[in-house]
Amino acid sequence: MSSKLMASTELQRCEQFVGGQFVPSVSGEYFPLFNPENGQLAAEIAHSTPRDVENAVQVAKRAFKDSRWAAHREVRVSALRALASQLRQNLPILVEAEARVTGRPIREMRAQLGRLPEWYDYFASIAETLEDTVPPFGSGYLNYTRREPLGVVGLLTPWNHPLLILTKKLAPALAAGNAVVIKPSELAPITINMLAELIRDSGIPEGIVNVVHGLGSIAGKALAENPLLGKIDLTGGTPTGRAVAAAAGQNLIKVAAELGGKASLIVFDDVDFEAAVNGAVFAGYIASGQTCVQGARVLVSEKMYDRFATAFVEKVSKLRVGPPLDVRTDVGPLVAERQRDRVLSFIETGVREGATLAYGKAPVPPQGWYVCPTVFTDVTNIMTIAQEEIFGPVVCLLRYRSEEEAISLANGTRYGLAMGIWTNDIRRAHRLATQLEAGVIWINDHHRIGPASPWGGYKDSGVGRENGIDCYKDYTQLKNIIVKTTPDQFDWFDGTAGDKRYS
Numbered sequence: 241m242s243s244k245l246m247a248s249t250e251l252q253r254c255e256q257f258v259g260g261q262f263v264p265s266v267s268g269e270y271f272p273l274f275n276p277e278n279g280q281l282a283a284e285i286a287h288s289t290p291r292d293v294e295n296a297v298q299v300a301k302r303a304f305k306d307s308r309w310a311a312h313r314e315v316r317v318s319a320l321r322a323l324a325s326q327l328r329q330n331l332p333i334l335v336e337a338e339a340r341v342t343g344r345p346i347r348e349m350r351a352q353l354g355r356l357p358e359w360y361d362y363f364a365s366i367a368e369t370l371e372d373t374v375p376p377f378g379s380g381y382l383n384y385t386r387r388e389p390l391g392v393v394g395l396l397t398p399w400n401h402p403l404l405i406l407t408k409k410l411a412p413a414l415a416a417g418n419a420v421v422i423k424p425s426e427l428a429p430i431t432i433n434m435l436a437e438l439i440r441d442s443g444i445p446e447g448i449v450n451v452v453h454g455l456g457s458i459a460g461k462a463l464a465e466n467p468l469l470g471k472i473d474l475t476g477g478t479p480t481g482r483a484v485a486a487a488a489g490q491n492l493i494k495v496a497a498e499l500g501g502k503a504s505l506i507v508f509d510d511v512d513f514e515a516a517v518n519g520a521v522f523a524g525y526i527a528s529g530q531t532c533v534q535g536a537r538v539l540v541s542e543k544m545y546d547r548f549a550t551a552f553v554e555k556v557s558k559l560r561v562g563p564p565l566d567v568r569t570d571v572g573p574l575v576a577e578r579q580r581d582r583v584l585s586f587i588e589t590g591v592r593e594g595a596t597l598a599y600g601k602a603p604v605p606p607q608g609w610y611v612c613p614t615v616f617t618d619v620t621n622i623m624t625i626a627q628e629e630i631f632g633p634v635v636c637l638l639r640y641r642s643e644e645e646a647i648s649l650a651n652g653t654r655y656g657l658a659m660g661i662w663t664n665d666i667r668r669a670h671r672l673a674t675q676l677e678a679g680v681i682w683i684n685d686h687h688r689i690g691p692a693s694p695w696g697g698y699k700d701s702g703v704g705r706e707n708g709i710d711c712y713k714d715y716t717q718l719k720n721i722i723v724k725t726t727p728d729q730f731d732w733f734d735g736t737a738g739d740k741r742y743s
């Protein structure tokens with residue numbers, strides 16, 4: 241292993257990464273990070289101030305101008321492929337660290353992080369092969385376009401999939417030739433610093449990738465408002481998305497925002513029953529429900545609602561709640577105490593508003609921020625638990641009578657990130673797919689993702705798309721170059737010009 245990654249059991253001090261060096265913030269202050277499994281102090285994180293953010297942006301700007309990064313795509317391609325290879329070599333230590341920091345079961349982290357290199361390889365291939373265009377124009381001209389990087393891009397990322405979500409932004413941003421300043425979630429900064437070490441070893445010039453830490457309301461805000469940025473790209477909650485988009489609007493820069501979700505699964509009575517139950521439980525409780533595409537609302541045909549609810553609860557009751565590093569664990573602790581308290585308060589609201597708590601009182605480990613996987617039945621669409629993003633292991637089962645009602649219920653939230661359709665009727669599946677207001681639709685599956693496959697939301701779930709060639713293009717700006725190839729002279733003011741001109 242070429243990188244000297246920190247041993248995962250030590251108390252860690254997480255510094256900023258600026259200009260290729262790990263450095264303290266100007267204040268020299270740190271804030272504590274706690275272990276979700278037991279609530280104990282796990283790390284001290286550099287408290288980046290607005291001055292630190294300004295400094296990191298200046299460093300990135302200089303690196304963007306001075307290095308060969310922006311101008312030489314072959315340098316970028318080989319560095320991104322080297323980073324993919326570094327990630328493959330260092331996977332076990334990253335998996336363990338990410339499980340510790342987020343509380344997510346190690347089996348999940350292994351399956352998720354094992355795919356990271358694909359993003360760096362995919363976007364390296366786009367950088368290597370994307371051709372510029374020669375749009376039609378008048379004769380006597382060569383007219384061509386160039387895709388150029390934006391300059392410095394700000395990346396704001398959440399805590400639930402720390403490395404995957406950063407990678408979905410970082411790989412296209414770097415492939416397109418930009419420099420970046422990253423502000424990871426204050427709850428999950430450690431593996432981002434580990435990635436920074438691998439970046440240092442992969443041939444990416446110093447200063448092209450920079451990481452500041454600290455609070456969203458201070459460091460995140462300062463980054464979003466920085467006028468030197470060419471783009472700001474956020475994954476986070478919808479209120480944060482509105483604040484960041486407003487700042488981008490002030491500076492007239494591009495913005496991409498992957499925001500909250502409240503995914504519906506529509507289960508029809510013609511489906512393979514067991515596959516649908518298994519799929520819905522996976523959709524609801526993977527990542528302990530802390531994922532933007534969580535199948536938080538399962539809409540079930542009234543013809544089989546009771547049978548489905550019984551089987552669903554039985555399956556959920558068998559999920560093993562336990563420590564993240566145990567390979568037998570299905571549901572780990574939530575990421576932080578405040579998140580646990582928020583989820584518990586939604587469960588109280590559900591009971592108060594009259595939903596039936598069909599499962600959810602089983603004991604969980606006494607220390608740490610565990611929440612028992614919870615199932616509500618008899619949920620109606622106006623209840624708070626059916627509408628608000630809970631972001632925890634809580635699933636609502638709703639009943640519908642007709643296909644039209646299922647569509648109206650599914651579209652009846654302010655979110656539109658992802659939805660699932662469970663049916664064996666191919667015509668119905670495609671008919672519904674066009675009518676559902678969501679950016680990603682799975683048919684007889686859930687939470688499938690790939691670097692080439694566009695990802696993003698309708699409605700309050702965001703603007704822009706991650707993954708795929710359009711995402712790469714969104715990290716560039718187009719330049720049009722028009723070359724006069726004929727030797728004839730032109731003087732508008734001598735009165736010899738014709739009546740038509742391309743102007």
Ligand code: NDP
Nearest residue numbers: 398399424425426455456460461476477480498499500532
């Ligand atoms: P937040 O919106 O709280 O934070 C996201 C990032 O923005 C963090 O780095 C945060 O820093 C920072 N931030 C917070 N406030 C500001 C601000 N005013 N200005 C600039 N930056 C700020 O989201 P969470 O981290 O709690 O993540 C959960 C949310 O993310 C959920 O709503 C979830 O649905 C969404 N999400 C969306 C996905 C998608 O693909 N659409 C995927 C995964 C999650 P700090 O942590 O320090 O506060």
